[in-house]
Amino acid sequence: MSRTKAPTRQKEASSMQIKQGLRRYQAVIVALSVFVGLFGLTNLISPYPISYFDISFMASGGMTLALAAMGQTLVILAGGFDLSAGAIISLVNVVLATQMDPANFEASVTLWTMTGIGVGMAVGAFNGFFVAILRLQPIVVTLATMFIVQGLTLLIMDKPGGFVSPSLGSAYLGDAIPNLLPASIVLILVVLVFWFWLKNTRYGMALYAVGSDPVAAEATGIRGTLTLFMTYVLAGGFYGLAGVFVSAQTGSGDPLVGNSLLLPMFAAVVIGGTRLGGGKGGLLGTVFGAYILMIVVNMLLTLNISAYYSTVAESCVLLLAVLAGSMSKHSPLAQKLQGARDYLSARRKGLLVSQRDYVDRRLSFASKTLSEATGEHVSWFRKNATTLRYTLPAYVALLIVLIVTQLTLGNVFDKFGYWNTLLVLSSFLAILALGQGAVILTGGLDLSIPWTIALSGILVAGIVQGSDAALIYAVPIVIAVAVVIGFLNGLGVVALGLSPIVVTLAMNGLLQGAALLWSDGTPAGFAAPALRWVMTGRLLGVTPVIPFLIVFVIFAVLMLGRTAFGRRIYALGNSEEAARLSGVKTGRVLISVYILSSLCAALVGILLTGFSGQASLGMGDDYLLPSIAVVVVGGALITGGRGHYLGMLGGALLLTAMQMLLAGTSLPYAFRAVFFGFVILAAVIALREKKG
């Protein structure tokens, strides 16, 4: 009997293995099929057959993004996030373009490739030091690094120029085998071989372990610190190589060349099937992700789709690819549908808890405050020690900035004008901090803020056309739009189970398309005089927005600290599972939080329009990274669960005061960027959690 059964069992086992393998590589397979499908489609609709040269162009066209996204994938696998990637590419590009000898057309490819990778790794080590060894939050450390590196880049080269030897270009963009194999494809294969080797080393195993569960990894004896540090260094090397490739491709230097690659990079990583948050995914998928994004550009061109739709198309590709990659019986969407079916059938059978008779089964807690429990009077300071510990540093730093401003520029403590400006300019970030802060408290991130601001501003200016009376219906319309935006964001996160970063990034693209279509490329109309008065007029000697801001702050503090909704947000951020089991309707809370964030962004859009008198398309772009920075500088934990609104407010005031100080000096912009980066870094070092 056993002899006959054994082979079938083996067969079952092997088919199980195949299934498992398929599931494991589902995302990569989806990415690959999407890529092949799009490629075939482009070939089909393009009026000319695709030749070797076209393939060579495409391979090199998506190369920089692919290389950079591979580095980003490593960081994300380890559970991190690297905002400095684009800046590092620019840095390597200008280093090469300024250091190469313009007379030498045959510069050594190996030497300069190594230089580029070395520069990248050095910056990576800087990131790694703060993230791995000092245990600071990666998103803030890399944000600070981004500013510092951007400043350094501009110090090295303040405008495009320089020289990159053509030898680099022919090495990376030429042919490995003429008319058969472009060099760029060889490069990508070499890098992938390196990755497959790396994945199976001790480091590779540790990388996935640390990304999945750092505590468990630590417990099994994996050296988390070293692994994390290595990851940032390696990622830096990838960005460095991307920088070398850009240099080869462009033959010159441009201090801004890499900065705009940051968002496409995340899209490529996610489309490639790597999970934000760590532990799952790989570099192969990322390569397909990058090339999918590239081929979409070509498709839009061949189909002659209006430029207004380009961000919409990209967002749809992003969403669809991610959804398809995560589709399975266990995906949140499937589970949600199953849950809904179960709910309905239970309801029919009358088995639902809510359908049973209500009996109060709560345990009676001997509710005691701390002072009652210990029997002694506990000071306010002791009760709020933790909150103070994370909230105060922003204010201490603010005080220092104010004193320095007084000493260098004067007019701070003796004149109200300074404070008025400080509060008016801070109001935008202070309002955004509530929305972004609440999202961050739940462990999410809202990247749709820039175009929610812009769309709201454009709508309000376009509808009111300078009339006060029209505000009565214009503002509710904008608010309704914001509620829809937030609801859709929340729905994407809750029902589709997608990462908040993916959902809100895609939403940002959709909103950009919507804003362009609605305004037809040029936003028209004015802010109503009443709106302008709020931001620039005078009420009892202050700008009218200031009293409003005070009310807003009180509202925000009460909402986050004193309401059930606020407590649920914190509960969710500490542990979604625990919150759900304690009866928090996590889905509803999450959706509400995204709605809150959209509402705050819309409010900022309206106020900014009042401030400038008109709306413009890019008006929200400068507020995304600061909105995250103020929340974190204000003491919140990017992974959620910790933070106080007053701290975030302090962060907003600090950032604005610092910008005012820097604007008043005659320091070049490059130095200011470096300085700004170091201040953010100093702030998070002050907020560092003590071990043990």
Place this chain on the structure above:
Amino acid sequence: MLSRTLKGILTAASMAALTATAVQAEEKHKVFLSMSYIGNDWQAEAANMVKAMAAHSDFADKVDLQVQVAGPNAQRQIQQINAMVQAGADAIVVYPISPTALNNVVKNACNKGVIIIAYDGEITEPCAYNVTIDQTETGRVTAEWLVDKIGDNGKVLVLTGVPGTSVDAARTAAAKEVFEAAGVEVVGEAVGMWSQAVARTELSKLLATRDWDDIDGLWLQVGCYTANAMQIEAGRTPEQLLPCAGEGSNGGRIQMLPVGTEVEGASGAYAPLGAQRISYASPPYAGGLALKLAVSMLEGQEVPKLTTLPLPLVTSETVKLCETGSWEEMKAGCNAFLPSIVSNPGWFASIYSADTPEIGLNAALVGQPEL
């Protein structure tokens, strides 16, 4: 099933497209426009003027124009130009995101016989054609005007453009040289990003620790309109407005008109203030002119590699209101437009060129050519 039908449709569609392009190819030149960002007034206006030029009766049956946007991403523009070459472009009109990053791809396009012509920004690759203004000259002339107004040893505020771009570097460096020679002190400098909205925030920061009275003049690449509005809000009279060298927006031009001029649609700060100004801008008609030059090259005419446009300078003495904004009227010397027609004060008013009678105000506003 579905996929087969879909494929069938697509194949049919592509066949139709194939035959269509084959027919068109005999008569029409395939011209592409690769723009940068569409998120600001200047870019939108320039794109409108290119489209209007292509729609003009002289060009409508000669040119098949397709517009693509690369965003702020030079990588993407590289790829886009490649794709355009692949799609069989005869000429590509480019707003270059970087003057240097496109060199290799442009060289490659030239080698395939595609004409590359850049407007506003410059492409340094020698085979490319460029239509630009002299940015160094712009910085120098406007700074000299300001020094002339406020005298030597004055104090000025400076708002620059986008750091790291050639245009900003050239303008700012030239202006600072003039200031240094005249002993003018730059008491505050901020990054203005060529945006009125950013100008408002940055000027607020600069003025938090000082008063308008402490300053003698303003050199703002974009922001004079906003600066004037802020001074009025701060309670200064139109006579007290500081001399300002800055952008060529219509809002600024209207403010330059003498106080009391009848202007239809004026409201708030978008009204005649008699402001002392020199107004300049990279002219948005450059894109339209680039297209015109590209077509004339396709028809076998010679065009110089570099077309330097005359500086579109307007001062408070030379500002003049247009009635309709037709090309003929602008030729007669008007250079500011009624707020009732141009509702956006940030809209760029330097749209007149003697070389482009095909495009006037309607071209810039809605992409319609002159009749």
